[in-house]
Amino acid sequence: MLYSVDGDLVPAADATVSVRDRGFQYGDAVFETMRAYDGRVFRLDAHLDRLANSCSLLGIDHELPAETFRERVRETLDANDLAEAYVKLSVSRGVQPGKLDPDPATDPTVVVQVRELDREPTWGAPATLETSSVQRVPREAIPAAAKTHNYLNGVLARRSVNADEALLLDASGSLTEGATSNVFFVRDGVLRTPSLDGPILPGITREVVLDVARDADIPVETGRYDPAALRRADEVFLTNSTWELRPVRRYDDTTYEAFPVTERLHDAYRARTRRST
16 A cells, blocks of 8 residues: 655555654644545545645645645555545644744645545444543634544543444533534434534535435434434434444434435435546
8 A cells, every 4th residue: 555645655654754743743733534436535625625724723834735635635546546445634734843832834744545445334334322421622622623633532532432433512511523423313304413503523424414415305403402312313323424424223222223314315425426426
């Protein structure tokens, strides 16, 4: 497997960055996890827009055009002859003196990692979901819209549960998101998901699912919900770029038996990915 490190394709075993890189030292870096279908990344422009926003929120002025990222992603997929793939694009502030406050001049480190991904990785394997004792970091502490390398909140949440995914609540006890996913539920035919007014990453898959639902005339609602809303739900599912739509079989002590709306949305989502290739 070949990875791209600052524009050079190198074997995965040799793909390294400096121990003085701020992404390693402080988590001072951002990333995007994407999925390629038939050799093309789905919603690449949306991912690059979110990457740019993450960099802006952290003040990482890398001065690289979006086309540079597109080329490096494309070159890495082509070099590995991958059609169905996981793609991770990372941008750190780069190597700087070992002090907390960053220098204004940025020499970014840009890494593209890829691996082969099964076309049907999760739909046939419904997830288990548990409420974590770890609270979601408030957006006033770390911007929820920035997808950063500082993923300790998610790491600790996953460690706190015995399930496929951990569900984090905010300080008021409202639903936010999973450690690596957005959460949706269906009640009486209405699709619901926590609003971006809370500390929630604006997921690319989340956005597509909401758009697909509206096109299918499925009523959509966003708002603030407590865990009891999930327990009363008819269906629950999780979304991210690699899982797509993953149904939840069990949430805490509640089980769900059928997923007709989730399956309908999944099929429509898959149709979108085919049209993009």
